[in-house]
Amino acid sequence: MTDSPNVPAIETVGLGRRYRRGWALRDTSFRLPAGRVCALVGPNGAGKTTLLSMAADLITPTTGTITLSGHRPGSVQARQSTAFLSQQKALYPRFRVSEILRMGRELNPTWHQETAESVIDAGQVPMNARVGTLSGGQATRVAFALALGKRPRLMLLDEPMADLDPLVRHQMNDILQAEARRHGSTVVMSSHLVSELESACDYLVLVNNGTVRLAGEVDLLLAEHRQLTGHHRQEPVPDGYQVIATSGDEGGHSSLVRTSHASPPDAGHRAPTLEELVLGYLRAPDAPALLTPSARVDGGMEVVAA
Ligand SMILES: Nc1ncnc2c1ncn2[C@@H]1O[C@H](COP(=O)(O)OP(=O)(O)OP(=O)(O)O)[C@@H](O)[C@H]1O
Known part of the structure; x- marks a missing residue:
């Protein structure tokens, strides 16, 4: 196979590695263009x-494959x-x-x-x-x-x-x-x-x-999320938003939410920074996975159940 630009630099399919203490990585499938x-x-x-x-x-992998170009x-x-x-x-x-x-x-x-x-x-x-x-x-x-x-x-x-x-x-x-x-x-x-x-x-x-x-x-992942600021934990989030993680104290909270529809920025909603996106997903290890089409091995829709 040649190093054509269409061949991903890295592709893993069902990749896993187990050590004596347990799985370090499991069932991992993604592409890096x-x-x-x-x-x-x-x-x-x-x-x-x-x-x-x-x-x-x-x-060496315990399960699955990894290829480079x-x-x-x-x-x-x-x-x-x-x-x-x-x-x-x-x-x-x-x-x-x-x-x-x-x-x-x-x-x-x-x-x-x-x-x-x-x-x-x-x-x-x-x-x-x-x-x-x-x-x-x-x-x-x-x-x-x-x-x-x-x-x-x-x-x-x-x-x-x-x-x-x-x-x-x-x-x-x-x-x-x-x-x-x-x-x-x-x-x-x-x-x-x-x-x-x-x-x-x-x-x-x-x-x-x-x-x-x-x-x-990065730009596509950011576009799938909004950062809601200055609201209270009990306040309902707008329809179509899925809360990934909330941080803050009694004075006000900030939530990273996932949304499938584009919404214009307003006072309480804005695009997250990359740091906010990453911190949100680090706080929520069980949030459903999100892979953009270029990152998916099957190239299909992006949301994978947790
Ligand atoms: N040689 C090994 N033997 C046993 N367990 C291991 C070995 N190497 C890694 N692990 C375990 O596999 C898991 C993943 O480790 P890994 O080093 O890949 O994490 P990491 O994301 O690079 O962490 P860090 O950010 O701390 O460098 C950990 O639970 C670790 O203890």
Whole structure:
């Protein structure tokens, strides 16, 4: 199969992974179209690393399948076109930065030295420094350089920004978006930095309780919801609205609601921010799942029963 734009960058069908303590991920089916910058969000222990690890061929599924541009994760095609940045950012501590880049060049036929060097130079990390002597953020930058230098079709990033300062996070997000735009590459980035995702990502996959609860284009998912502000918990919500989650105190509440019909903004109703959408679904792990047509394996209607 070729890397046609119509072939999803990631497709999972009935994907599940069980550990001795139970299911980390179960019965998960979704598609991520190619060329997207996708946020993968969910509470601690939701199954994000498990999903990324199956995509990176570090662990095998217990049930179902996962394909990357139509290829199995362990295949030559998938290995050559995928870069994975793990939470641990395994880099050889005794290697110098320049040696890490040389290793990247020798291992990857698609290596782009200029891209890798520009990431290092932008952080003024000395090329002759040993990786073990770098700060956490500097080492993360080297790991980013190694991943970006490979010019992968698919970048899998497991909480890559946690130890970067806010300016560098912006810079890295800009680089990832530019790579996706320029080369049509796909980025999947797990993150707890929800407030920063709105500007960084155009696609969202939210995992909770071991399965996908939301998946699709950020703008389409936002358009399916409203944020009701300043009302009281007992007040009925308008017809056609389904309450996902309510927060607040006696002074007033704010509810995330799902609606299938477009309603104009008024004093008490407005479009939610991405952060409000994500927080609402984190507060309501049993809310019915919502996948936009591009995220659905069967391409059909979007609402899946809880
Ligand atoms: N090697 C393992 N052995 C046993 N259980 C595991 C293993 N790896 C993960 N799990 C369990 O699977 C579940 C999902 O873990 P996972 O690391 O995928 O979550 P996560 O969403 O990445 O969490 P976090 O946001 O905390 O990084 C958790 O309950 C975790 O304890």
